[in-house]
Amino acid sequence: MAVYGIDLGTTYSCIASIDQVGRAEVHRNSEGSDTTPSVIFFETPDNVVVGQYAKDSAVLKPGLVISRIKRDMGQDAPRTLHGKPYSPEEISAFVLRKLAKDAQVATGETVSDVVITVPAYFGAAERDATRKAGGVAGLNVIDIISEPIAAAITYGVLKPEQDCHILVYDLGGGTFDTTVMTLRGGNIEVVCTDGDHDLGGTNWDDTLVQYLADSFQQQHPDVSAPLDSDETEQDLRNIAEDLKKTLSTRIKHTARVMHEGRVTAVELTRAEFESLTQNLLERTLSITRRTVETARAKGVDSFQHLVLVGGLSRMPAVAEALQKEFGLTPQLQDPDLAVAKGAALYAFEETFRRLLSSGQQAEAEAMALEAGLSETQRRQIEGRTIKTVASRAFGIIATRGTQRQRYVAHLVHANDSLPASVTEGFATLDDNQATVAIRVMEQAGSAESDEVDDNTTIGEGELRIPPGKPKGFPIEVTFTLDASGLLHVTARENEKGRQLDLDIQIGGMSEEEVASSRASLSEIRVD
Structure with a gap:
């Protein structure tokens, strides 16, 4: 009985399941990548393309391409394509169908039962919309869980011999969360959470896009503004995303900006990039401080682990600022895939427990055998509890x-x-x-x-x-x-x-x- 974990992200998504030795395995898409851009290209009324090709098509046909739809979840914000309105749930369902389809090709098994992750700060409407997006995609959504919980499971901190407090800093493509969790005897309990679902990597991209456009305009004041053109703006967004990633490993990089037949080379150093986006990083630190203060009021005044989640947490400035603020060395491991892997582990454990509780012992044993679980691991799964908190009032x-x-x-x-x-x-x-x-x-x-x-x-x-x-x-x-919110x-x-x-x-x-x-x-x- 295969079950899957899905990280339905603002900018990138991925899907994972448990392999035959009990490890979480991410399934590559048909293009050979672990993650799939959460971009949808409505090529024709009867054909939708999801992923990298859709992202590339945004430059030429921006009016038919939808991205960042996760930020609209839970809202009445339909988009009209080819004369037909689509709700955020329906648009997200196309991403889910793409993930399920590619995983089915990779595993040879039908993808049906899934756990989908959401930002910890998602409220009831957004969580409900995510669950319904799974239903529209034809999936059976076992549960909706918060991304920090999934990440904590993946990081292997749920060990019976380790009792500790953990602070999760989750900076993804479109949302930001901080969560404090207590780990005791292999169980996990969320103490408090906070965040901003309109703050993420796309905000860093927006800043870079404006900088690139302004730099071009200064050198070519006689042509129209680059951001007046949908095609040029989309091209700048692709350049900005690449520039952001490059400056996480290099100290400077040069980008080529083209508009109306003109070309400008824009050099940007990591220090300049960090200065341009300092206000965004400070917003994440302010929320993190607020979360820590809430945790202190609830009796948690120290942390043994500081875990970084989300692709943008790779930026050197993030780790440096957090270490300076809290005196802990941040742990950064597999930030792009950790959430999907944790969701897969959770999906497996939750299904195993439900089978046992409903008297389906034979099915549970078959699951455990297929995953290569030891008797000790089975007992740990049976007894493990995960408790969380309301994200909002x-x-x-x-x-x-x-x-x-x-x-x-x-x-x-x-x-x-x-x-x-x-x-x-x-x-x-x-x-x-x-x-x-x-x-x-x-x-x-x-x-x-x-x-x-x-x-x-x-x-x-x-x-x-x-x-x-x-x-x-x-x-x-x-x-x-x-418990799912x-x-x-x-x-x-x-x-x-x-x-x-x-x-x-x-x-x-x-x-x-x-x-x-x-x-x-x-x-x-x-x-």
Whole structure:
């Protein structure tokens, strides 16, 4: 029974599974690379290309190429291609289908059961959208787990003989997270997490693109601005990404910028690059300091490991700044593949435990035998626990005072332990009120606030009230956040043994829409 782990990244994605000696193995794509650019080229209405060719096509046909779609997950932000609107879930599903298709070719096995990773700071709507993207792709999503947890598993820190605290600094292509975890007896417990899902390697790219464009303009003031051309801008983005990577290993590099038949050579040193992007690095350090302070308030005041995750953490400036700030030598190992490998290990362990708990002993034994697990390893997997926390605060809009001032009453708070189930009582405002609007809100900024504008609506519904009830008629709202960070909300009124339940739809797509999209998009070829 093969199960797979998928790192669905902003800029690059990859897929892994467990080999016959119990190790996580990344499956190369049809182009021979471990990672696949998360770029989608809608070549025709019936054919979609994902990966490097799609990325290369962006220079010539930018209007038909989508990238960075991960930043739109959980939002109502459709893109129209060839006259047809596609939701972020549907666009992400094309990336997932490409990964699954290539893995199937590599292994000869059908890819069905998967675990998909998300940034630790992803909220309920983004996690739900990621799960539904898997459904649209025709995959059975076993679980959604946070990238730092997957990375921690890969780094091999989950050893029974090692009890420690670990700080994970995850700087990827489009998101940034910091997470503090406690490791005891092979178990992992997230203490707290923080981050910014609009901060990542693409921001460094944006800075370089602007610098290259300005340098060209200074030498050729008589031609149009390079960024006025979609084709030139896309070319600059490719140059910027290569320049960023090159300056992680070299102290200077020269890039050639071409626009309207003119050419400019732009030399940039690593020191100049670090100066240009110092404000971005400082933003990551500020979030990391905030995470460390939260951990201290929860009793964790020292760390034994500082783990770097994400391709951008290769930049020398990252390790230097973190070592200076926290006095620990950062551990950088396989940052591009660590998350997918950890997801594969988690997928295997979770499936093994579920088989045992459901009485499917023979199937579990077959899995263990195929992976070459020893009896000791089997016992470790059976007993291992992973506990995490809420990434943000969640609540509903309520009113207070005679002026009926609207505010957000949070039921679940950031860094509350998961799973969590919280019930609070509310009441109607008027006599004979027929319905109560339940509007589910999620913390939008870095800090919890009860101001409505500081939160984002992620779901809503309406609860009917029995006729003739006076104001103050009681209702109950329950928030249940599972260990994966997926949210379920129920509103109810109780009278004479009657109970009315209202499930709030979290996220943009219903399960019916997921099934419909899966059927319609299956007719589109993915290469």
